[in-house]
Amino acid sequence: MLVSNLAENLIGSEILKIAAQVNAMKAGGAQVSNLTVGDFDPSIFPIPEALQEEIAIAYAAKHTNYPPADGVMALRQSVSAFLKEHLGLSYSADKEIMIAGGSRPLIYSTYLAIVDPGDKIIFPTPSWNNNHYAYLTQANAVMLETKPEHNYMPSAADIAPHVKGAVLLALCSPLNPTGTMFSKQDLEEICDLVIAENKSRKEGEKPLYIMFDQMYWMLTFGDHKHYDPVSLRPELKDYVIYIDGSSKAFAATGVRVGWGFGPESVISKMKPIVGHMGAWAPKAEQVATSVFLQQKEEVATYMSNFKEKVQKSLSALHTGFQHLKNEGFDVDSIEPMGAIYLTVKVNMKGKTTPEGKVLSTASDVNFYLIKEAGMAFVPFSAFGTTEDEFWFRASIGAASLADIEAGIPRLKAALQKLS
Ligand SMILES: Cc1ncc(COP(=O)(O)O)c(C=O)c1O
Structure with a gap:
């Protein structure tokens, strides 16, 4: 081994790996609502x-x-x-x-x-x-x-x-x-x-x-x-x-x-x-x-504007997921309470894509959604849970409200294509 044991076995950020795939798709001209990184797009959320x-x-x-x-x-x-x-x-x-x-x-x-x-x-x-x-x-x-x-x-x-x-x-x-x-x-x-x-x-x-x-x-x-x-x-x-x-x-x-x-x-x-x-x-x-x-x-002024904007984006996403749930899709979301994240479930385990691939892990589902719905989340397995959890983090800091709203119909269409 050329480096220490510790360095050799250190796992890098799983989130950045997903973000890299999203960025590659964006560079290729695809429309992707990037809900991966826990960061802010300064053009949407500038500092005070x-x-x-x-x-x-x-x-x-x-x-x-x-x-x-x-x-x-x-x-x-x-x-x-x-x-x-x-x-x-x-x-x-x-x-x-x-x-x-x-x-x-x-x-x-x-x-x-x-x-x-x-x-x-x-x-x-x-x-x-x-x-x-x-x-x-x-x-x-x-x-x-x-x-x-x-x-x-x-x-x-x-x-x-x-x-x-x-x-x-x-x-x-x-x-x-x-x-x-x-x-x-x-x-x-x-x-x-x-x-x-x-x-x-x-x-x-x-x-x-x-x-x-x-x-x-x-x-x-x-x-x-x-x-x-x-x-x-x-x-x-x-x-x-x-x-x-x-x-x-x-x-x-x-x-x-x-x-x-x-x-x-x-x-x-x-x-x-x-x-x-x-x-x-x-x-x-x-x-x-x-x-x-x-x-x-x-x-105080900054916080009240910032919070309102964050909350609007989280609510739009939460509402979108609840509509899909009411329409019978096996999806869910937990009411947003704080931070810039929404917990969402997209349980498509065992479903087959139009190309014939069976989705067996949360990562499979995530990459399918990135490609097919142009919507990218982070599976909870990146936060220490097992791959068998079909819950994901959706971060709204790097996406505009319009982006999020446009993503929901794409998500629905992608879910409808699964059999
Ligand atoms: C809960 C929590 N703690 C700490 C940090 C790290 O913050 P910083 O960017 O200041 O290092 C993050 C960043 O995502 C976080 O989510």
Whole structure:
């Protein structure tokens, strides 16, 4: 082998593979509604104008040298105030908050700071990238398969049999890939389970930590309210590491400013890990984000327009699927609650295409739909479930509302061609 075992066996992003096929078709002139990547098309969902202006101002002011490895103080202070104002959470700028180049380095450094090779960790599937971070840290991963009946969210009863000896419970709400969220009661019960487990551990024993990924907490719809562990159970403060940032909240995936916060005991270890990776956020973007977060009116106006637009696209897709379901197709969708995703079912297992190919896996169905309907999703198997799940993630960030609406009749026609 020419490279390490770890590198040799690392699996790249399944989503990007599907996206590559979509892009090739588009380049060939095909009309494809690309509902694959969890990204935004900036011509449809631009970043806030005020943030864009502040970035230009920060570059003009020559904020082009190294930032502090854990983030510029002004941004950590802005984040601290933002968390206090919007979530009622108290985290100190100097010791309990850190900044990184988007939230991925924060997730990876949380894993690295907590998990030793062979340590037991727990996460639900489908979920985003935990399988890869578990692999990278050589964790002993307990993957809990969740169910559509429970909005694909895990419950305390699902987790309870596995908590003994576990060191990390990775949770996310609103959840990528499903766009569903924890109910207050479900999250409270999980918090109580973790509190009880930690009380039972001996002194010096590694506790059970929660990594709580709330990247999409600002994107919630209707009556759906975001809950987080420490707000519900303040005594959990020493055990929860939050993953958060601007990538999704402000459609700023390319700006690369993420923030994490949690107990000093863990955050202080994550800081040098991110520092050694050099995975800090660009300095000008940090300075700009720190100013933007303080511009309450601009933030509020942007969020209300952005959310309305996201919700319209998700609702159009959900309605389209519900119509097809009512017409007798074996399809379904779960009401969108948050994030930019809709959970859809297209159960065409065992059906035969006009070319005579039998569709046996979710990937088969997906590639058939890409080719025949010009509509591309991501099978839940890309998020850790088995290939036998005929549920998919539909992401609306890179498609226009018109695109989505035009895709539904094509989807219907493609389903009608199956026998
Ligand atoms: C739940 C969740 N957490 C974290 C991330 C990573 O965010 P970033 O682009 O800031 O690294 C994503 C991106 O898709 C996500 O969906």
